[in-house]
Amino acid sequence: MSQQPVAFLTRRETFSACHRLHSPQLSDAENLEVFGKCNNFHGHGHNYTVEITVRGPIDQRTGMVVNITELKDAIETVIMKRLDHKNLDKDVEYFSKTPSTTENLAVYIWDNIRLQLKKPELLYEVKIHETPKNIITYRGPYLLNGIYNPINKRIAHDSCTNISSDSD
Numbered sequence: 001m002s003q004q005p006v007a008f009l010t011r012r013e014t015f016s017a018c019h020r021l022h023s024p025q026l027s028d029a030e031n032l033e034v035f036g037k038c039n040n041f042h043g044h045g046h047n048y049t050v051e052i053t054v055r056g057p058i059d060q061r062t063g064m065v066v067n068i069t070e071l072k073d074a075i076e077t078v079i080m081k082r083l084d085h086k087n088l089d090k091d092v093e094y095f096s097k098t099p100s101t102t103e104n105l106a107v108y109i110w111d112n113i114r115l116q117l118k119k120p121e122l123l124y125e126v127k128i129h130e131t132p133k134n135i136i137t138y139r140g141p142y143l144l145n146g147i148y149n150p151i152n153k154r155i156a157h158d159s160c161t162n163i164s165s166d167s168d
Contacts, residue, residue, distance in 0.1 A: 004057040008124060009065045011052050013075050015084035018045035019100035022089070043087065046130055048105075050079060052113060055124035066122055074116035078109060102130045106138035 020043035021035035031039045038044065052075055056065045086092060088100040094108050106126045114120035126138045 004060075006056060007058050007065050008053055008055045009068070009071070010054075011068065011071045011075060012049060013052075013079055014047060014049045015079055016045060016047050017083050017086050017088050018043045019088040019095070020044070021099060021101060023099045024097060043089070048102075049129040050075075050109065051125070051127040051129075052109075052123070053125040053127070054117075054122040056119070056122040066117070066119065070118065074113050077116055078112040082112075083109075102128050102134065102136045103138070106136050110138055110140060 020040065021038040022031050023034070026034065052071060054066050054071065058065055082092060083105075088095045088105070092100075092108070095104070098104050106128050109128070110123065110126045113126070114123050117123060124139065128136045128138075130136065
């Protein structure tokens, strides 16, 4: 029995955006305690680097896991048009009630890239470099009973104690 080769394909893109780390589920004092200087009322900005990775069998006819143009177009739609040079909290509806942490940004990108791909199951990883020291890797929601459950939506919890902000 012959096994089909599997490969990982990663496309990297950079974008700039501003945000304020603030949770509507916390008081102003709690937000300041949790997020520190990143809770500045006027916000702050980042030059993010995002890596989108797909994983799958190499198609024998095309020699590709996925056509790089499809991945490039998905990134253009989801990241460059919707996030680049935007205020995440004010310009992206998803963040009106969800804190714009890099973790939640990765979830947003994951969910929306999947909608753009012909084979969304090939999406393997979203990696965001918020700063040279802070990098978030997201590989999709937890499995429920061994299967992917796209209905499970991430929500902010009562505590934001393990937020990796750009305080360093």
